[in-house]
Amino acid sequence: MSHHHRQELHPDVLKLGVVSFLTDVSSEMIFAxxxxxxxxxxxxxxxxxGLIEGLADFSASSLNYLAGWLSDRSGRRKxxxxxxxxxxxxAKLILLVSSSIVALSIFRVIERLGxxxxxxxxxxxxxxxxxxxxxxxxxxxxxALDKTGAVIGPLVAYALLxxxxxxxxxxxxxxxxxxxxxxxxxxxLTRIPDQPGVVHERESVRRNxxxxxxxxxRFLLPSAVFALAYFSLGFILLKAHLVGFGITETVLLYALFxxxxxxxxxxVGWLGDxxxxxxxxxxxxxxxxxxxxxxxxxxxRWEVAVIFAVYGxxxxxxxxxxxxxxxxxxxxxxxxxxGVYNFVVGVMYLPASLIAGALWSVSPSAVFAxxxxxxxAAIGAFLLMRPGHAQSA
Numbered sequence: 001m002s003h004h005h006r007q008e009l010h011p012d013v014l015k016l017g018v019v020s021f022l023t024d025v026s027s028e029m030i031f032a033x034x035x036x037x038x039x040x041x042x043x044x045x046x047x048x049x050g051l052i053e054g055l056a057d058f059s060a061s062s063l064n065y066l067a068g069w070l071s072d073r074s075g076r077r078k079x080x081x082x083x084x085x086x087x088x089x090x091a092k093l094i095l096l097v098s099s100s101i102v103a104l105s106i107f108r109v110i111e112r113l114g115x116x117x118x119x120x121x122x123x124x125x126x127x128x129x130x131x132x133x134x135x136x137x138x139x140x141x142x143x144a145l146d147k148t149g150a151v152i153g154p155l156v157a158y159a160l161l162x163x164x165x166x167x168x169x170x171x172x173x174x175x176x177x178x179x180x181x182x183x184x185x186x187x188x189l190t191r192i193p194d195q196p197g198v199v200h201e202r203e204s205v206r207r208n209x210x211x212x213x214x215x216x217x218r219f220l221l222p223s224a225v226f227a228l229a230y231f232s233l234g235f236i237l238l239k240a241h242l243v244g245f246g247i248t249e250t251v252l253l254y255a256l257f258x259x260x261x262x263x264x265x266x267x268v269g270w271l272g273d274x275x276x277x278x279x280x281x282x283x284x285x286x287x288x289x290x291x292x293x294x295x296x297x298x299x300x301r302w303e304v305a306v307i308f309a310v311y312g313x314x315x316x317x318x319x320x321x322x323x324x325x326x327x328x329x330x331x332x333x334x335x336x337x338x339g340v341y342n343f344v345v346g347v348m349y350l351p352a353s354l355i356a357g358a359l360w361s362v363s364p365s366a367v368f369a370x371x372x373x374x375x376x377a378a379i380g381a382f383l384l385m386r387p388g389h390a391q392s393a
Contacts, residue, residue: 059109
């Protein structure tokens with residue numbers, strides 16, 4: 001592994017990684033128990049849970065484009081990111097005050113709004129801290145730190161529930177503990193100096209869209225097709241349940257998936273810097289297609305465990321390297337591009353999970369088969385559109 005690249009990592013990449021790490025410890029502690037808490041303690045129906053989760057995902061993607069456009073228009077990165085993180089932290093205050101169904105629903109949606117708002121400015125900020133030769137590595141390292149929080153968060157929740165028992169007071173303690181790292185993350189973020197982008201003062205949303213590069217727009221079609229194949233991880237957790245994993249064990253499978261993601265993220269980023277971002281994204285699509293093909297036939301616990309581990313590698317590619325690829329394609333309006341991408345993909349997630357839910361009631365294998373076909377279609381669309389062809393084959 002080339003040594004000089006390791007040293008080129010801007011220290012602020014690590015600081016932004018720490019911010020994401022603290023936020024993720026907080027959020028994932030809550031999400032590890034949220035579905036169960038919402039349906040058992042608060043007494044909401046699973047249909048309402050599905051609706052709230054869908055709304056939460058949609059609200060996260062709805063603000064993406066707006067945040068990106070505002071950030072690029074003003075050239076500011078830091079204060080938009082701070083606002084997004086602060087918003088999510090304030091949402092967590094709701095949990096300390098009330099645990100009614102309404103309060104929990106509002107929390108879930110507002111928390112995601114904060115995430116949607118901070119994403120594009122932060123990714124543009126990250127992109128400006130690295131040059132093209134080491135960008136994949138920078139995004140990979142950030143994603144690794146981010147996901148380390150997703151490993152530790154559920155384990156802390158698991159420990160608290162194991163030690164204190166599953167009671168209302170334990171959940172209250174858990175929410176209080178989760179609030180602390182969220183506050184610290186906002187404080188850390190305010191201490192990092194901004195990396196302003198180019199100011200585009202008079203740009204309307206429509207003009208801003210027209211200014212995005214054709215190469216980036218060509219990437220949106222395969223991304224949209226792939227997003228349709230990309231249903232909620234919940235369905236793989238359901239599959240795990242079918243082959244005989246208990247509820248508590250599925251928390252550990254989730255931790256396993258996050259762990260392989262942490263280990264893989266810097267490596268796939270480094271590899272992308274070496275072999276080209278186009279190949280690494282095609283690799284991600286291919287890994288996902290293969291996993292779904294395997295899920296059609298998988299029937300044993302060890303197979304599902306391996307699938308979760310490999311899924312972490314796919315996730316590392318999809319989450320961090322698509323953003324690095326976008327930063328290459330769109331040097332001028334990065335926050336907008338990330339926002340548009342997140343919006344397009346986010347809008348597709350809703351039908352994806354609805355289709356998966358409908359197919360699941362017919363047959364679980366049908367879900368994974370459909371996903372395999374769509375992933376292959378996305379690979380075809382990517383090869384056809386050739387989004388990375390403008391700069392490098």
